[in-house]
Amino acid sequence: MPKPKKSVVNFRGGIHPAGHKRTAECATVDMPPPELVTIPMQQHIGAACQPMVKPGETVYLGQRVGDTDAFVAAPIHASVSGTVKKIGELMLPSGQRTQTVVIESDGLMTPHPKVVPHTISTPDELAGHARRSGLVGFGGAGFPAHVKLRPVPGKPIDTIIINAAECEPFITSDYRECMENTFDVLNGINLLIDVLKPGRVAIALEDNKPKATELFGALLLAQKYSGGNIDVTAMKTRYPQGAEKMICYTVTGRIIPAGALPADVGCMIVNVSTVGFLYRYVQTGMPLISKRITLDGSAVKSPCNVRVPIGTSVREVVEFCGGYRETPKKLLSGGPMMGMALTDDSFPILKQSNAILAFNDADAAPRPIKPCFRCGQCVKVCPMRIMPTMVSHDYDAKNIEGLKRAGITACMECGSCAYSCPANRPLVQYIRMSKELIKKS
């Protein structure tokens, strides 16, 4: 058995929240198409898409229903076949409003005739197809994947990091991709190697996933994939190991400068589910219309992993999986560290959703905010080495110089500081508000 590579360096700071990965061994269940899907036109960072269909129109599975000319965007596809019922509006958890295409399913899931396999041989084709597939980064932010995959002139990529860290508590959807779609992932990696010709591909996992590490190791050894420059790197289990800057540093020892991208240090970081999807897209031509999500939390009856058509409401997903154990008091899209709280369970599953967590009264109870007594825990755990201690004072005093000095523009809002704060101070919220303040000044 090949030994996984050990990461050479470790980022400073970080936290060890309880894993709660009780769905790790729950094989993915496919959810049948719901009667109605609500597909928002904004499921990525960047420009919103415009609906391309009208009410009454018949649409097919995988048909493009929304797109835009803007570069930083990803088109949106029908996740069921059926009839467009209406063009609606929806408020996203960020407070942004967006148009939606509401499709009534005919239950047949008839694919669109244009859904055909593709071949990819050049970097431009890769980026072009990544855009056409509607692919967005699966880390939670939903950055359009084609932007990441498109090589930047003058910035050659020598290392591709396959991010399977999955450092957020509860979520196991990427782990299930590793275990269930191992060959898709490996074939996807081969595709990237053929097109981008990197010197090294590192499959990076946290060391709390030994089964996946072993599986990849054994397969790589047996199959001798593409010249053997693929390795499996086991990283220390520590949040936020999966953050771009952290994983890049842990795997390669390279520090992405503030404000720069991984490409600036010759790295490309791709989520493991993204790679698996890319391969399936090439094989079938079916764009991103469904998503594997982890359903868990104290208010859920039976935690599980489920593949859901995009646009299905959270309520229907929960009902399909056995319903609520008790009345949920907090609903999250994403993990507990960086996920967004939903206002109600009619909200649809988005492309970048990787988990739905429902918590009961006890878990959702707000913690009283107390004065900071400068214990320095936030400074100790901050992986970006910024000082959150003074942020709330400086924000209240509108001390923009002080906020800049504290380095908060580098903050990626991982939440380690607020997680550790004994006084329960909403540090991330203060940092977000302060960033806005700096932007306005």
Add this chain to the structure above:
Amino acid sequence: MSDTKQLLVVHSSPHFHSSRSTSNVMLDVIIALIPALAVSVWLFGPRALIVTLICASVCVVAEYITRRILKRDNAIGDLSAVVTGLLLGFNLPPSIPFWMAGVGALVAIVVVKQMFGGLGFNFVNPALIGRIALIVSFPKEMSAFTAPFAWHGSADAVTSATPLGILNEGSGEALPSLADLFLGRHGGSLGETCALALLIGGIYLVVRRVISPVIPLCYICTTVFITTLFGQNPLVQLLSGGLILGAVFMATDYVTSPVTFSGKIIFAFGCGVLTAVIRLWGSMPEGVSFSIIIMNILVPYIERATQPVPFGVKREKEKRK
């Protein structure tokens, strides 16, 4: 589920929290002080316990009343007033009149802590200012130290000089043996004498990750090193006076010490140098309280000077290259 619409809690991430809270951090400090308190009762009798309890209860009551008057919410549940009270008690001679202990507690909580904004806003250590106020106001009572085990015998407390007092006066009186110093069998403030008990408390705090060992180690090493350089016995310097109490429990006070790692080193080094200088050349036998207070005042400057550079940001020097 449409009834959930109004009921869901929505707020900014993260939605997960460690189990640590202000009150359980303070509770850990209180637990860490218990061995030293127990030893002081063994050495100086129930009076030591009564003095400490008076300080603690006056602190809590004063905190409650002051916050009521200042229209702030009740904060005695965070236990920080108890910690201040216990630490003040530890810094007083066992024979101090009870009312004086109460005055010290009032100064600590009302003047130093609440008038500056409460927990987190006081810029110097409240317990130390309480003690200093008493030294300045009642020098005689504050330097009358009961001999250990005197409470077993006659009703009149026998006073005994502290080891550092003996060294300071150069009276030639015999110093207690090292074992007596380590176990606390000598005169002194009621909580400072037993090095063993204080170290147990310190180790507990380090193990529980309440304090980092940087400040105590750096502080103690600096003082011992400098005094040794000038001809003092290192072990006597280490085990006498309030050095261990100050280094473990007072200099590590979160509110009044730097949050950065290098800041902690500078802060502790400064405390160590000042303590050594006062011990060697000052008119007072001991200088832990004053050293810590002086360094407390410098904390904002130390912190600003040692602010870390964010990950991926180049230092000014490197930029110019």
